[in-house]
Amino acid sequence: xxWVTVIWAMVASAxxxxxxxxxxxxxxxxxxxxxxxxxxxxxxxAGLAFCELGMMHAQTPADYAAAxxxxxxxxxxxxxxxxxxxxxxxxxxxxxxGWLVVGMRTVSLVPNYLTGVALNYTQIATLQAIPxxxxxxxxxxxxxxxxxxxxQVANCLLVVFIADAALSAWxxxxxxxxxxxxxxxxxxxxxxxxxAVLIFWGAAKMPITISVFSLGVVLAMAYQLSRNVLNxxxxxxxxxxxxxxxxxxxxxxxxxxxxxxxxxxxFWASPRARALFDLSATEAVDLDRLLRKVHPDDRQAIxxxxxxxxxxxxxxxxEFRVLEPDGGVxxxxxxxxxxxxxxxxxxxxxxxxxxxxxxxREQEMLRLRxxxxxxxxxxxxxxxxxxxxxxxxxxxxxxxxxxxxxSILLQAPQPDVEELRAIVEDILGDDRRxxxxxxxxxxxxxxxxxxxxxxxxxxxxxxxxxxxxxxxxARHVRLAVQVEEALPGVRGDRxxxxxxxxxxxxxxMDAIDESGGKVRDVVVTGKLRDARWVEIAVCDSGPGIxxxxxxxxxxxxxxxxxxxxxxxxxISRSLIEAHGxxxxxxxxxxxxxxxxxxxxxxxxxxxxxxx
Ligand code: ADP
Numbered sequence: 001x002x003w004v005t006v007i008w009a010m011v012a013s014a015x016x017x018x019x020x021x022x023x024x025x026x027x028x029x030x031x032x033x034x035x036x037x038x039x040x041x042x043x044x045x046a047g048l049a050f051c052e053l054g055m056m057h058a059q060t061p062a063d064y065a066a067a068x069x070x071x072x073x074x075x076x077x078x079x080x081x082x083x084x085x086x087x088x089x090x091x092x093x094x095x096x097x098g099w100l101v102v103g104m105r106t107v108s109l110v111p112n113y114l115t116g117v118a119l120n121y122t123q124i125a126t127l128q129a130i131p132x133x134x135x136x137x138x139x140x141x142x143x144x145x146x147x148x149x150x151x152q153v154a155n156c157l158l159v160v161f162i163a164d165a166a167l168s169a170w171x172x173x174x175x176x177x178x179x180x181x182x183x184x185x186x187x188x189x190x191x192x193x194x195x196a197v198l199i200f201w202g203a204a205k206m207p208i209t210i211s212v213f214s215l216g217v218v219l220a221m222a223y224q225l226s227r228n229v230l231n232x233x234x235x236x237x238x239x240x241x242x243x244x245x246x247x248x249x250x251x252x253x254x255x256x257x258x259x260x261x262x263x264x265x266x267f268w269a270s271p272r273a274r275a276l277f278d279l280s281a282t283e284a285v286d287l288d289r290l291l292r293k294v295h296p297d298d299r300q301a302i303x304x305x306x307x308x309x310x311x312x313x314x315x316x317x318x319e320f321r322v323l324e325p326d327g328g329v330x331x332x333x334x335x336x337x338x339x340x341x342x343x344x345x346x347x348x349x350x351x352x353x354x355x356x357x358x359x360x361r362e363q364e365m366l367r368l369r370x371x372x373x374x375x376x377x378x379x380x381x382x383x384x385x386x387x388x389x390x391x392x393x394x395x396x397x398x399x400x401x402x403x404x405x406x407s408i409l410l411q412a413p414q415p416d417v418e419e420l421r422a423i424v425e426d427i428l429g430d431d432r433r434x435x436x437x438x439x440x441x442x443x444x445x446x447x448x449x450x451x452x453x454x455x456x457x458x459x460x461x462x463x464x465x466x467x468x469x470x471x472x473x474a475r476h477v478r479l480a481v482q483v484e485e486a487l488p489g490v491r492g493d494r495x496x497x498x499x500x501x502x503x504x505x506x507x508x509m510d511a512i513d514e515s516g517g518k519v520r521d522v523v524v525t526g527k528l529r530d531a532r533w534v535e536i537a538v539c540d541s542g543p544g545i546x547x548x549x550x551x552x553x554x555x556x557x558x559x560x561x562x563x564x565x566x567x568x569x570x571i572s573r574s575l576i577e578a579h580g581x582x583x584x585x586x587x588x589x590x591x592x593x594x595x596x597x598x599x600x601x602x603x604x605x606x607x608x609x610x611x
Contacts, residue, residue, distance in 0.1 A: 002135055003133040003134055003135065004053070004056055004057075004132065004133050004135060004137060005053065005057075007133070007212070008049045008050075008052060008053040008056075008211070008212075009049075009053075011045070011046070011049045011211050011212055011215050012045075012046040012047075012049040012050055012211075013046075014215065014218075014219075015042040015043065015045045015046035015049070015211075015215065015218055016042070016043065016046045018038075018039075018042045018218060018222050019038075019039040019040070019042035019043040019046070020039075022035045022036075022038050022039040022042070022222075022225065023035070023036070023039035026039065033084065033088035034085055034088045034089040034225065035225065036084075037081045037082075037084035037085035037088060037089075038081075038085055038218075038221050038222070038225060040077060040080075040081035040084075041077075041078060041081035041082055041085060041217075041218065041221070042218050042222075043077075044074050044075075044077035044078040044081060045074075045078060045211050045214045045215065045218055046211075047070075047073075047074035047077070048071055048074035048075060048078060048210060048211040048214070049211035049212075051067045051068070051070045051071035051074055052067075052071065052207065052208050052209065052210070052211055054066075054067030054070070055067045055068060055071070055138065055207065055208060056132070056137035056138060056207045057137070057138065058127060058138045059127075059138075060127070061117070061124035061125070061126060061127055061140065061142070062117075064124055064127060064138060064140050065117035065118050065121070065124055065140075068117075068118040068119075068120060068121075068140075069112055069113060069117075069118045069119075071208070072108070072109060072112045072118065072119050072151070073109065075105070075151075075210075076105050076106065076108075076109060078214065079101060079102060079105045079154070079155075079158060080102055080105070082158065082162070082185065082217075083098040083099075083101060083102055083158075083161070085221065086098070086161070086162055086165045086166075086181075086185075087165070089177075089181070089224075090165045090166065090168065090169045090174075090177070090178075090181075090182075092164075092165040092166075092168035092169055092172075093161055093162070093164055093165030093168070094161065094164060094165075097157060097160065097161045097164070098161050100157060101154050101157045101158045101161055104150055104151075104153065104154035104157070105151065105154045107150065108147065108148075108150045108151040108154065111145065111147035111150070112147075115145060115147055116143075116145045116147075117142070118145070119145060119147055119148050119150075119151055120144065120145055120148045120200040121140060121142040121143060121144065121145050121200075122142070122143045122144070122145045123142050123143050124140040124141070124142035125141050125142055125143075126140075126141050127139065127140060127141070128140070128141050128205075130205055130206070130207075132206065132207055137207050138207075139205060139206075139207065144200060144201055144202065148200055152193065152196065152197060155189065155192075155193045155196075156193065158189060159186055159189050159190060159193070162182055162185045162186055162189065163182065163186050165182065166178040166179075166181070166182020166183065166185075166186070167182070169182065170182070176224075177224060180220045180223065180224055181217075181220050181221055181224055184216050184217050184220040185217045185220070187216075188213040188214055188216045188217045189213075189217075191213045192210040192213045192214065195208065195209065195210065195213075196208065196210065247270065250270060250272065250351065251272060253353070254272065254353055254354065255272065255351045255352070255353050256269065256270055256272035256273025256274070256275070256276045256277075256351065256352045256353070257269075257270045257272075257273055257349070257350065257351045257352075258270070258273050258285075258349070258350050258352075259347060259348070259349045260287070260306070260347065260348045260349075260350075261346075261347055262307075262338075262345050262346055262347060262348060263346060265286060265287070266286075267285035267286055267287070267290070268285075269285050273352060276322065276330070276332060276352055276353075276354060277290060277293045277322060278293060278322070278324065278325060279293075287303070287306065287307065291303050293322050293323060294320055294321065294322055294323070295320065295321035295322065295323055295329055297321075297476070298320035298321050301318070301320070301476075302318055302320045302334075305318050306336075306348065306350075308345070309338040309345050314337050314338045314339075314340065315335070315336070315337045315338075316334075316335070316336055316337070316338075316350075317333070317334065317335040317336075318333075318334050319331060319332070319333045319334075319355065319359075319473065320332060320334075329356075330354060330356050331354070331355045331356045331358075331359040332352050332353065332354060332355065333352065333353055333355045334350050334351070334352040335350065335351055335352075336348055336349055336350025336351065337349060337350075359470075362469075362470040363470060363474075365470070366470045366471055366474075369467070392434050392438075395430040395431070395433040395434040396430075396434065398426070398430045399427050399430045399431065399434075402423045402426045402427050402430070403423075403427065405423055406420055406423045406424070409423070438556065451493045451494075451495075452491050452492060452493060452579070453491070453492070453493070453494065454489045454490075454491055454604040454605075455489055455490050455491070455492050455494055455497070455604070456489050457483055457487050457489065457490060457526040457534060457536065458483045458487070458526070460490075460492075460494065460497060460498070460501075461481045461483060461501070461524055461526060461536075462481065463494075463498065464498055464501045464502060464505070464524070465479060465481050465524070467498070467502065468502065468505050468506075471506070471509070472505075472509065472522070475509055475512075475513065475520075476520055477509050477512055477520045477521070477522055478520060478521045478522070479505070479521075479522050479523075479524070480521065480522070480523045480524070481523075481524045481525075481526075482523065482524070482525045482526070483525070483526040483527075484525075484526060484527040484528060487526055487527065487528055487534060488528065488534065488603045488604065489603070489604040490534050490601040490602060490603060490604055491579070491601070491602050491603075491604045491605075492579050492601050493579070496575045496578075496579075497575075497579075497601075499572075499575070500572040500575055500576060500583075500599070501524070501536075501538065503568040503569070503571075503572050504538040504572065504597045505522055505524065505538055507540075507568060507569070507597070508522040508538055508539070508540030508542060508594075508595070508597075509522060509540070510542075510561065511540050511542025511543060511544075511594070511595060512540055512541060512542045514542060514543065515541075515542045515543040517541060517542070519541040520541060521540070521541045522538065522539070522540045522541075523538075523539050523540075524536070524537070524538050524539075525537050525539070528603075529600060531603070532602060532603055533581070533600040533601070533602060533603060534600065534601050534602075534603055535598055535599070535600050536598070536599055536600075536601065537596050537597070537598040538596070538597050538598075539592075539594055539595070539596040539597075540594045540595055541593060541594045542593075542594050542595060543593070543594075544587065544593055544594050544595045545585050545586075545587055545595045546587065547587035549587075550584070550585045550586065550587050551585075553569050553585055554569045554570055554573050554583075554585075555570065556570040558570075569583075569585075569597075572599075576599045576600075576601075579601055579602070580601075580602050581599055581600040581601045581602065582599060582600050583597065583598070583599040584597075584598060584599075585597050585598075586598065
């Protein structure tokens, strides 16, 4: 029995068996590159084992040279697949070094076939028989080919490439991987290189056994890949368990969940999520199909939210309507986040719930609030009108009488100019009195009971935002509140300030409606103006206020709206002045369209702030 044949055949068959096991893994999962490279590497080593056997059993120098030449092709494939395996498995190693090794190995195939008899010999004079494992095997006697240096330098660089990649994996904490695959590959490669150098340069008399050394690397890789498979199986089990738990929790909370692979465009949706969108259990889901279920008014906004993350933010939440088959609408709230790979959004996960009940309550509240506000305005206007009519009647009557007298005087052929001047003086005096009546009205408003309390600007703006949100959502206006960090509290009357802010924000939204522009933003900001004053601004993306009207808009009864009363800004100014602050409008700037209404409030004393 020939031990050499038995051992080398076993090496080859072990490698081929492992290749046959791992190649189909890659066929099933085209992302499993390590399995493909491992299968190629094992097949290459099997080929090398046959070539080595051919060399040992060669009868003529030509037979030996042919087997040696073929062996170099097997070594080339071994090198390429080792490079591929190390890169894909460790996700490390310098690519340029790997490509240099592959390049040198590829180039070395040229002298292998075109110079001498093979890469290692310019000529093989004869074969020498030496004893090996109890039998006689062939060794060449010939002249070394200097081109073999190319292959040997490539082998040394390959060792450096593998060691470097393994070191990176080690540093990342993947020590078992680095040690078993990196360590064994470096060790066996060094042994193989050492043997080849000694034999081909004539320093040692033994057959080439590189495939036996490489079997160690193949086995170490096979061991690690099987461990991966085992770990993956365990992970699948754990994943199933945690998925069960998550599904249970989501179902209990009536949450529908989905995952969207943004690269492949595929969607997975839980049964509850399907039910929320009226999709059957078997219907394929994609973004278009989902969006078709969304109310046309919300479709564009929600489509954008789900397909492209806002720069700098990986989370999103939105509320939108879904059309029901019976023609009704269902309100859904969705919260989710994007997951990025190499800076690109790769996946998005979201959870959605039915908020129709909440929305209906909000809308009911909004309707009630409008009604109350309307009733309030009507009653204030009624009182004002009654008071005005009463107070102003007298100066108006006097003006009328004076005007009538003047008109009679003017009919005289030579009107008495002195008399006329006196009448005009009287008219002016009455007009001033009428003005004073209006001023008194305003100060009456100013004297309204004001309950000054220390207030947190954050809380104040947050409350107003909560009040306005449904109205803003219905009018498709994005309302943002930005409060400077560590902003001290202010002194003010919560209800009055809310009233002012509500008025300014709804003016902003009216202005946006009027302009009909695409950008529909109202931004409310709070910042410290100086040590004593906090400044709150309400800025919108409407058409702005012309420069010559920035003061006029505060006049009582000034309005440009069909159904406007023109009292909002005038009352707001009175209220802010009653707090000791100032309210003013800023005209449109060329670079920032829209209007900004700003007001100041006094900073609360330190003791107040602490409380
Ligand atoms: P009303 O809202 O009833 O008209 P206001 O006193 O609140 O009364 O506003 C007076 C006028 O000021 C409005 O009619 C409008 O012309 C103008 N105005 C107020 N706010 C804005 C704004 N944000 N952008 C443009 N114009 C505005």
